[in-house]
Amino acid sequence: MSNKEKEPIFSAKNFKLLTTPLSTNNPITIQVLGICSALAITVKLKPALVMALSVIAVISVSNVVIAALRNYIPERIRIIVQLVVIATLVILVDQILKAYAFDVSKQLSVFVGLIITNCIIMGRLEAFAMANKPWPAFLDGLGNGAGYGLILVIVSFFRELLGSGTIYGYPVIEKLGLYSIGYENNGMMILPPMALIVVGLIIWVQRGADKSLIEDK
Amino acid sequence: MRKFSNRYIFIFSTVMVVIVASLLSLAATLLQPAQERNLEIEKKKSMLESIRVPATRKNAVDLYDKYITGSFVLNTKGEVLENVDAFTVVLRNEQKKPLEEQYLPVFMSVPDNGEQVAILPVEGKGLWGPIYGYVSLLPDMNTIYGVTFDHKGETPGLGAEINTTWFESMFHDKKLFDNEEFVSVKVVKGGADTNDIHSVDAISGGTITSKGLEKMLFDCIVKYEDYLIENRN
Numbered sequence A: 001m002s003n004k005e006k007e008p009i010f011s012a013k014n015f016k017l018l019t020t021p022l023s024t025n026n027p028i029t030i031q032v033l034g035i036c037s038a039l040a041i042t043v044k045l046k047p048a049l050v051m052a053l054s055v056i057a058v059i060s061v062s063n064v065v066i067a068a069l070r071n072y073i074p075e076r077i078r079i080i081v082q083l084v085v086i087a088t089l090v091i092l093v094d095q096i097l098k099a100y101a102f103d104v105s106k107q108l109s110v111f112v113g114l115i116i117t118n119c120i121i122m123g124r125l126e127a128f129a130m131a132n133k134p135w136p137a138f139l140d141g142l143g144n145g146a147g148y149g150l151i152l153v154i155v156s157f158f159r160e161l162l163g164s165g166t167i168y169g170y171p172v173i174e175k176l177g178l179y180s181i182g183y184e185n186n187g188m189m190i191l192p193p194m195a196l197i198v199v200g201l202i203i204w205v206q207r208g209a210d211k212s213l214i215e216d217k
Numbered sequence B: 001m002r003k004f005s006n007r008y009i010f011i012f013s014t015v016m017v018v019i020v021a022s023l024l025s026l027a028a029t030l031l032q033p034a035q036e037r038n039l040e041i042e043k044k045k046s047m048l049e050s051i052r053v054p055a056t057r058k059n060a061v062d063l064y065d066k067y068i069t070g071s072f073v074l075n076t077k078g079e080v081l082e083n084v085d086a087f088t089v090v091l092r093n094e095q096k097k098p099l100e101e102q103y104l105p106v107f108m109s110v111p112d113n114g115e116q117v118a119i120l121p122v123e124g125k126g127l128w129g130p131i132y133g134y135v136s137l138l139p140d141m142n143t144i145y146g147v148t149f150d151h152k153g154e155t156p157g158l159g160a161e162i163n164t165t166w167f168e169s170m171f172h173d174k175k176l177f178d179n180e181e182f183v184s185v186k187v188v189k190g191g192a193d194t195n196d197i198h199s200v201d202a203i204s205g206g207t208i209t210s211k212g213l214e215k216m217l218f219d220c221i222v223k224y225e226d227y228l229i230e231n232r233n
Helices: A012-021 A034-042 A045-069 A076-100 A103-106 A110-115 A119-127 A134-164 A172-176 A192-209 B006-050 B060-067 B159-163 B165-169 B209-228
Strands: B068-074 B104-109 B117-125 B131-135 B144-151 B187-189 B199-201
Touching: A012 A134, A034 A110, A034 A134, A034 B006, A045 A076, A045 A103, A045 A110, A045 A119, A045 A134, A045 B060, A045 B104, A076 A103, A076 A119, A076 B006, A076 B165, A103 A110, A103 B006, A110 B159, A119 A134, A172 B165, B006 B060, B006 B131, B006 B144, B060 B068, B104 B209, B117 B209, B144 B165, B159 B165, B159 B209
Parallel strands: B187 B199
Antiparallel strands: B068 B104, B104 B117, B117 B131, B131 B144
16 A cells, blocks of 8 residues: 555545536436335425435445445444444434424425435445545545435426425415416426426437437347 | 355455444434434424424424424323323324323414414324324314425325425315314315315325325324313313
8 A cells, every 4th residue: 555656535536436426427317216215305496405315414424434444344244234224324413303303304204214225325335435545435424315315306307396385385386476467376397297307308418419329229 | 256154255255244334323323312303493494384384304393383382192082191202102002002001192382363272193104104293173173274295215205295385285265174073184085075074085196005104194183182172172
């Protein structure tokens, strides 16, 4: 280790870990992981935002823990160890929210517990943290969490605006006076299938704009 | 990757489990007082909302002391039971008991309209978990003054809408009794007739929660029927 040149903290390679999950390697639109929660909590912007923050926290910390222990975790029980780490962190987040951010915890309710089953987190632990040092693993977690959160926010923005006529609870459509000229909210936007369609549209737009994402036949 | 012996794996798992268990129990013990305090404030806040007193988490305790004038516990025959604190009765546990042993809490209050109202707690099942709330009744023990509902894990934007003002305010001035018969308030899919004093609109996309709420209102309040009839003013 000593004769090797030390890599700068924000080398190009590390920086990429942070940015590719936001675009060309997005966990939702490219890897199509974590779809279940993306459908469930994107009716309103606020729970989506809090969910995104919780996932970012859990995925970065668990990535660091697993990366730090990677040489000591027996391969045969690695999945169990990963699950234990994730579950512990999620329970801690849940307990802390209940004690110090009660309103937020009420907003998220069961979805906090469901972070445990989010495939993105397990996927990153297994694919990245088990083979990398803590710092890159932290960036990878941060990037993937943010990539997940980005899609959540985009989807919930459109679903809340078109389905309930509000943005972050603020009644934009009413203030613009669109109801008085005959505009109506689209009730279908608040139903789960529309989340799938909005995610589909995002995937379409993304692939339309970046042809390199389209697989060869 | 290194090869690990069975012995190592066994020790590794044991140590891991012990560390995690102590960490979690430590967190649970340290955070418990703060969590319980939050629940108590939440309960007081909900009760105040059911008598149309807007409260925040900060002023809920003071407002509760100001507005809630008394409380007592009934049995299903409408008799008052001594030595039971209504505030500490957990409705979910009561509902598991046989009907005649159940405690039915009542809270009395004088809200801003100057009349003496009775607040009844309700609890039932939504789509994903429990739903609960408070219903306040005017002195005729028939007209609803206000309601507040909440839920553990209903879908945001759908069933979770039961705790929004637009839904709760529809219950104002609805009646529980049709002549002498207890009919409660129905939640009607597709929209209720605005002149119907026994029904309100259901929530689009939240049918199971709406139906659960309707059942909760009927099942919980019907237990108070004797008391409500006897104490009409």
